[in-house]
Amino acid sequence: FYKRFRERDPLVFFIVDRRELQRQLYDEFIKDIHAPYFQEVIKIVDSIEELKSILIMLHEREANRQSIKRGIYVALIEKFRPKDFAELEPIRKKEILVLLDEAHRSLYGELGATLNRLLPNAVKFAFTGTPVMKYERNTFGLFAYPPGEFYLDKYFIMDSIRDGYTLPIKYQVVQELSGVRINVSEEEIKRLLEEWSRNAEEIGSLDDLAEEEEFPQMSATRQEIRSKLNKIKVFLENSNRLRLIAEDIAKRIRDDTENFKFKAMVVVASRLACVRMKHFLDEALVARYGEEARKWSEVVMTYNENKDPEEIDSYRKKMLETWRGGEGRGVKDWEEANRIIQDSFKEEEYPRILIVTDMLITGFDCPKLKIMYLDKPLYEHRLLQAIARVNRPYRTNELEKQFGLIVDYVGLLENVRETISRYEMLDKETYKELFEESVSKIESSLQELSRLIDDVKQVLRSGIKVGVHEVKIDVDKIKELAKQGGDIYSELSIHTTTLATGYRVGNVQVLDLLRKIRAIHKLYNALGAYEGKLKFHEDVSILLKIYNGIMHSTKKPRLPESFWHELYKLVHEKTQIPDIALIESITIDADELEKVLAELQAIPPGSARAVYASAEAILGFHSILEQEPLNPVYKEIHERLKKLEEEWSNRREVSEAMIKEIADLYEKFSRYKKARDSMDFAQRLIYDTKSFLSERFSLKTVNLENTETTIRSLAEKYRYLGKTTFYEEDEKKLRLAILKDLFKLLSGITDNDTIVRVGYELTDYIKREIIQQSQRPS
Known part of the structure; x- marks a missing residue:
């Protein structure tokens, strides 16, 4: 727009509704646009007076038919207060572009009306990250073109998930702890939501009403709903209830964050609840993990110095004292402390948990944030925006976030979903994408885990071909043997050696098996502290042992009995599932390989044991050669070994000649290595x-x-x-x-x-x- 109409002195206004969005817009988008002519005229409007002087100047130049200085302005919608602009005349210029963020709320009431009056001929584009609710459609009608079409373009959550920009969200409702109900009464929530739904067009956003201050002219309907909201808030601030939730978070945080590889956010009902949650969470974490855990959580919220209740003001002073103390930071005020806490949460190990009420539940991006413990009543847009904090993808070589997780202590999610459906507050397509596909109960992941495990068990039962050799493993039989203390070593060692040989030569079935077991392991871990997953504990333990056995065998074919004996402990004691093995550090030495070769030469050629012993020898030999992959002598021996490996894959029996060839090749390698070492x-x-x-x-x-x-x-x-x-x-x-x-x-x-x-x-x-x-x- 700016480039096209540059000769006609265009104006561009970016209008946002929060300072954080204003900062993000400039720091993360505008300043990276590679267009010098664009950068030269960008201006952040810092005050109402500055905005007023800009608009007065524009109107005067237009009235005097003088050229208007082209410009690009970033401003907050809150600056368009009617009383400050009542005497200003509209600017009729057409080459004005207005880009409005968070349009589902930005154009409400007097602020939006003032903007539209002052710039009546501007081209306006509205952006929203949440779908249009039924009661908002009059506002969205302002932007509809052609009339009746509320979206010029729609890129919704499932599009984003398919393109890899966001992840699905799973939620779990916690109804009681230690026999005590911690949810808000279901009937209470339903009555509130139904009354709001029937009056939504009059009331507007329930989230906005919850934050609104009471005033004498408030309608009876609004007062009644506000009364219900306040009653819920008092219930949620109860100290005994918050202590139970803090203890539950401390109990499950390690599993939910996958051993603290991810981070967590606790969203509570008020600033008072933030302070109390911090106190109780410190107590619970220190009791479980020791004094160091006191630094795991931090509060991020606003403060009203000398006006806050004693409990909040006392926490503010203590917090500032901490940040100004031993850390040696020159922290000016609580705003700076908040910024440091946010940056540390994103970039450092601590804090691991943020406690918030209003700040950061919208517009805060941290890909490592996986779990939200939700203990605040949020109802429509703010609920959708808050839970979206956990849906950012995160992936490294060792770690991948599978989904975002919401633990709902209020009991709202299911009821909000039902209300929106019953009163058709969203169109059916949008509702399906949002509440049936992208945000779903955690049980849906449990069903996916069950399907994956059944699939892998069936593959192993049916058999995997490695050349002419076939591996069949009955996981249920292994499970029973492990429970009874039976011999699982012999069978699993033979099978993993054969599968490892298949892995080395790129056998498609073996590679697919390993891929599926990795997916099972990731999903099992992603389910965090959800108890439903424990019924699959034994299956996952055995499959992961098979996986690690295969990967170990590619480096060190003769696995000790202790490797398999760990399975007894995993199955009997339900100990924590181990991670996928890091095989780079596992190596076989020449002495170990010589023992394997000596045993191979002692076994009669043609016997079943000779097949597996020769596979062990070939794998061990490969492992030693791979320690110096660039050595030209090793490369030559490696090529000859690969031919022997292919021969092994295509023979049901191992001949005396093949055993001799493996031994001769190793003997030649051994002579070379011993001579070289001196x-x-x-x-x-x-x-x-x-x-x-x-x-x-x-x-x-x-x-x-x-x-x-x-x-x-x-x-x-x-x-x-x-x-x-x-x-x-x-x-x-x-x-x-x-x-x-x-x-x-x-x-x-x-x-x-x-x-x-x-x-x-x-x-x-x-x-x-x-x-x-x-x-x-x-």
Whole structure:
């Protein structure tokens, strides 16, 4: 718009309804727009007087037919107060664009009317993050074009979930704790919601009414509903009730946050409830986790200095004292403390829990925030906006958020859902997307978990083919054996070894099995402290052990009995499900592999045990070779081992010749390694180069006069340099020496292209080893 009408001096107004949105709009959007002509004229309007002077200037220039200075302004809707602009005449200019955020509420009442009167010909676009409620449609009619179409464009929650920008939300209602009802009475909520629904067009937003101050002219209907809202608020502030909720949060927080990998928010009914919740939560967390847990939670709210009740003011003083104290921060006031707390929550380990009432339940983005403990009555837009705090995706290499979780201590979600449906306050398509697909009971995830587990158990029962070998595992049978203390070691060890061999060669069925077990593990953990998941504890324990057994076997094929014995404890004691194993740190050494090979050679060829023992040997050999993946000798042996692996996959029985070939290959590797271990660094590089060429081209003698001299010279030169890069002239010198020797050695044995390729490979290997050696402490 601005670019198109630039020659006609366009004006753009960004209108928002909160200072935080104003800051976000500028810091995270406008200032990153790459258009110098745009950036030059942006202005944040800081006061009503400044806005008034801008509009007066615009009107005067228009009235005098003077050119209007083009501009882009960011302002709060609250600045358009009628009394301040009563004498201003409208600005008739058409090249004005007004972008209104949170339009479901921004255009209500006098503020919106003032804006429309002052800019009658402006092009207006309205944005909202929540769907249009029935009682708001007169307001939205202002923007309808053509008439009757309330949305120019609709990108709703399910679109966002499908595109990966947000996650589904699951909710759980907690009705009582320690035998005490903590929910607001269901009848009380229903009466309130039904009375509001019948009078919604008169009353408007129930959330706004809850925050509105009482005044004498308030209608009888509004007064009656306000009375019900106040009664609920008093119930929610009760100290005994808040203590029970704090104890429940402390009990479940570790599971809900997946061992504190994610963060949590507690939303309570009032500022007084914030202070009380902080006190009770500190008590409960310290009792469970020790004194350090006192720093796990922080309150973020507004304060009215010297006007707040003693309980709130006392907490403010204590909070500021803490932040100004041992931390050594020069915190000015509570507003600065709030900002520091928010930043720390997003970027640091502590705090792990934020306690809020109004602040941060809209417009606060923190992808690590997974769970909201909801103990505040929110009804329509604010409810939808609040619960959306937990639906931001978060993913790292080790961690992925599956969904956002709401634990509802008020008992509102289900009743709000029913009311909106019954009174058709949303159109049917929007209601279905919101309350049937994107926000659903936690039980729906439990059903998904059950389906995934049944699917994997069926796959394992039916069998997985690895070459000509087939693995069948009856998880229910393993479960019973584990309960009875039976032998699960023999069967599971054989199966995981075979499946690990399939994993190494990219067997599609094995890869799919592992993918599904990972999904089960993630979903089980994501369900947090929800008790319903415990009926799957044994199944998940066994499947995860199989998964970790396969992954371990790719690195260290001979798993100890203790690895499987942990299953007895998992099944009997319902101990915490372990994480997916980190296999990078697991390695097999040469002594272990020699034992595996000795056992293999002692087993009769053709026996069933020989099949699995040879698989163990091949996997162990691979594991050792992968410790130095760039070593050219290891690469050559690795290629020969892969051929043996393919042969194993296609044979039901293992022949004596195959066992001998595995043993001979290892013997050759062992001789190479033992000889190499006694050499200095330069000798090792020369030995690696000669051994590789001997193995690759079947040479009995290898003479590398130029290469040997150059390697010794460069190894000595870089020994004390501590360089991270190799000089270009040194690389050329090394490559020329290698190629000179290779052409002399291999001409007539292989073609010139192969000689050049091998020369470049050896240059890269030697160069890399010299640089790594120079980085090691002497």
